[in-house]
Amino acid sequence: MSASTAPTALPAAESPTRRAIKRFLRHRLAVFGLVVVVLFVAVAILAPLIAPYDPLQTSWSRIRKPPSFDHWMGTDENGRDVLSRVIWGARASMMAGVISVLGALAIGVPLGLLAGLAGGWVDAVISRVADAMLSVPFLILAIALAAFLGPALENAMIAIAVTASPVFVRLSRGMALDAKATDWIEAARALGNPPWRTAFVHVLPNIVPPLLVQASLAIAEAIIAEAALSFLGLGMQPPNPSWGSMLNSSQRFLTQAPWLSIFPGVTIMIVVLAFNLMGDGLRDALDPRADKT
Amino acid sequence: MSALLEAEGLVKRFPVRDALGRRAGAVHAVDGVSLSVAQGEVLGIVGESGCGKSTLGRLLLNLITPDAGTVRFSGDDLTRLSASALRARRRDMQLIFQDPFASLDPRMTVEQAVAEPLRLHRIVPRAQERDRVAELLSRVGLRPELARRWPHEFSGGQRQRIAIARALASQPKLIIGDEPVSALDVSVQAQVVNLLSDLIRDLGLTFVLISHDLGVVRHVADRVAVMYLGRIVEQGPAEDVLSAPKHPYTRALLAAVPGHGAKAPPIEGDVPSPIAPPPGCRFHTRCPFAVERCRTDQPALGDGLHRVACHLADSLPPPATRPDRLAGGERLRRLQSFFRAPGPLPGAPA
Numbered sequence: 094m095s096a097s098t099a100p101t102a103l104p105a106a107e108s109p110t111r112r113a114i115k116r117f118l119r120h121r122l123a124v125f126g127l128v129v130v131v132l133f134v135a136v137a138i139l140a141p142l143i144a145p146y147d148p149l150q151t152s153w154s155r156i157r158k159p160p161s162f163d164h165w166m167g168t169d170e171n172g173r174d175v176l177s178r179v180i181w182g183a184r185a186s187m188m189a190g191v192i193s194v195l196g197a198l199a200i201g202v203p204l205g206l207l208a209g210l211a212g213g214w215v216d217a218v219i220s221r222v223a224d225a226m227l228s229v230p231f232l233i234l235a236i237a238l239a240a241f242l243g244p245a246l247e248n249a250m251i252a253i254a255v256t257a258s259p260v261f262v263r264l265s266r267g268m269a270l271d272a273k274a275t276d277w278i279e280a281a282r283a284l285g286n287p288p289w290r291t292a293f294v295h296v297l298p299n300i301v302p303p304l305l306v307q308a309s310l311a312i313a314e315a316i317i318a319e320a321a322l323s324f325l326g327l328g329m330q331p332p333n334p335s336w337g338s339m340l341n342s343s344q345r346f347l348t349q350a351p352w353l354s355i356f357p358g359v360t361i362m363i364v365v366l367a368f369n370l371m372g373d374g375l376r377d378a379l380d381p382r383a384d385k386t
Numbered sequence: 387m388s389a390l391l392e393a394e395g396l397v398k399r400f401p402v403r404d405a406l407g408r409r410a411g412a413v414h415a416v417d418g419v420s421l422s423v424a425q426g427e428v429l430g431i432v433g434e435s436g437c438g439k440s441t442l443g444r445l446l447l448n449l450i451t452p453d454a455g456t457v458r459f460s461g462d463d464l465t466r467l468s469a470s471a472l473r474a475r476r477r478d479m480q481l482i483f484q485d486p487f488a489s490l491d492p493r494m495t496v497e498q499a500v501a502e503p504l505r506l507h508r509i510v511p512r513a514q515e516r517d518r519v520a521e522l523l524s525r526v527g528l529r530p531e532l533a534r535r536w537p538h539e540f541s542g543g544q545r546q547r548i549a550i551a552r553a554l555a556s557q558p559k560l561i562i563g564d565e566p567v568s569a570l571d572v573s574v575q576a577q578v579v580n581l582l583s584d585l586i587r588d589l590g591l592t593f594v595l596i597s598h599d600l601g602v603v604r605h606v607a608d609r610v611a612v613m614y615l616g617r618i619v620e621q622g623p624a625e626d627v628l629s630a631p632k633h634p635y636t637r638a639l640l641a642a643v644p645g646h647g648a649k650a651p652p653i654e655g656d657v658p659s660p661i662a663p664p665p666g667c668r669f670h671t672r673c674p675f676a677v678e679r680c681r682t683d684q685p686a687l688g689d690g691l692h693r694v695a696c697h698l699a700d701s702l703p704p705p706a707t708r709p710d711r712l713a714g715g716e717r718l719r720r721l722q723s724f725f726r727a728p729g730p731l732p733g734a735p736a
Contacts (some may be wrong), residue, residue: 109493216498243633276488283449285506298493
């Protein structure tokens with residue numbers, strides 16, 4: 094190397110993550126989804142500050158009033174402000190969505206990695222259990238588990254986490270199998286990596302993209318599941334507000350007071366749609382084929 | 387010179403299953419290979435694709451366990467070490483892969499990749515890691531500023547340099563290069579071969595070079611082992627084997643080097659299936675000299691410096707044209723002199 098050459102300026106190093114973010118930001122619907130998701134997260138966190146009324150405050154003089162300036166979404170059968178209840182309900186729904194999916198990841202990913210990398214009977218046992226769980230419809234299993242654990246929001250989240258985990262077992266097992274066949278995993282072994290380090294330092298970072306996509310779609314599903322469980326009385330317990338339990342109590346007034354079901358229903362739809370849009374955008378942004386240059 | 391690496395009777399068969407998952411036979415990838423590599427020696431292993439070279443390389447590092455045989459590495463029988471003792475031993479033996487696009491973790495920066503062996507084997511304190519990585523990168527001809535970049539930002543030759551830096555990081559006693567240049571462009575091949583031979587010379591590395599490219603092997607190897615269908619058919623000092631081959635297969639292999647000049651008849655037919663290797667001498671199905679005995683008796687590799695596994699080794703006619711020692715490496719040599727010219731190595735990819 095001769096000293097005569099002036100060092101050429103290097104463009105900033107681009108990590109795969111940074112490139113994925115760039116691609117994501119070009120995806121308009123996905124960004125819209127992200128904005129809505131962030132908005133609802135903020136609403137959930139700031140509920141005590143932004144809710145105009147106490148969501149539990151009943152009033153005999155304002156039963157089932159249609160939307161008005163005082164009550165933007167009307168009042169329910171006990172005279173409680175629907176907007177305040179929708180805002181507070183965001184807490185239950187977002188928490189149920191996010192925490193139960195985090196739980197599902199925590200259960201599913203290590204098991205999937207173990208199955209994929211260890212192979213043999215370990216793989217056979219884990220995969221068969223996951224298959225068995227997947228053969229039962231998602232909601233049926235969640236309802237059965239939640240009913241077994243008893244009606245409470247925490248139990249509903251546990252039920253959803255357990256029920257959603259086999260998807261992550263499958264996904265991470267498949268990705269681990271792919272990774273196992275690559276040279277860089279063999280290289281990791283040849284360098285002297287212990288198996289757990291290979292799994293968490295080499296395999297895991299490489300399977301984050303599909304997990305992230307799956308997780309964002311699973312949050313949408315978990316929110317629906319939480320609403321369904323609450324609707325059935327297995328999630329958030331009255332009088333505490335949750336979108337599902339609001340739908341439950343409003344079904345008797347579907348014709349007389351449609352706003353009672355429309356607002357929580359539309360909210361669920363918007364949030365679920367936002368998570369799905371975000372997930373689709375992530376899928377496109379994290380597509381490994383787009384990374385090949 | 388004492389043997390650093392000694393393999394004895396290595397056998398590896400991969401089961402082949404039919405559509406129903408029943409065992410339908412086995413690929414005899416490596417079938418009774420013994421060899422030794424002395425401290426500071428460069429052994430070239432040559433052969434056609436599918437002859438078991440890469441499997442042998444992985445067996446030598448015990449990355450796959452042999453069905454039979456032992457590998458002794460500076461005194462330890464690798465096949466009997468516990469998993470953790472073997473991992474610790476990996477500090478002293480490293481592997482360079484063929485495909486530099488596949489051998490680097492896509493989610494690790496160059497610095498992380500090269501520092502990994504340092505960390506795994508606690509070679510330098512964390513505080514000195516960065517300096518050590520920079521040192522290693524310049525050792526392989528890469529600018530240390532490139533340490534923060536990701537593998538996808540590099541060309542094949544640069545990636546192979548990174549892989550070499552990673553292999554050097556733990557200051558191993560032995561490096562096995564599994565076709566380290568055959569995935570690269572010819573011009574880059576010459577650069578990387580030069581780099582390897584410089585490193586071997588400067589660091590006194592013990593190196594096993596697995597390659598099908600006789601020119602490359604001739605350039606760096608002290609000793610050569612020729613493989614055919616999972617067995618070593620000829621082994622000896624590089625000079626002797628490559629200029630006075632005794633085995634008909636080695637002769638044919640040398641004659642097939644383009645621009646070689648020797649007009650030995652090309653070998654006919656394909657390599658027989660390793661699932662059902664022919665009895666007797668494995669090469670008899672394609673050997674122009676084969677006699678009845680070759681079909682039944684498996685020839686032994688024999689003894690001495692230059693060993694050959696052929697019944698007729700002493701009675702074969704001399705090669706049609708005595709291969710010109712230089713001819714095979716000429717193309718490579720010219721390229722090397724061209725690319726060795728001092729100059730900056732390509733930095734950032736375009």
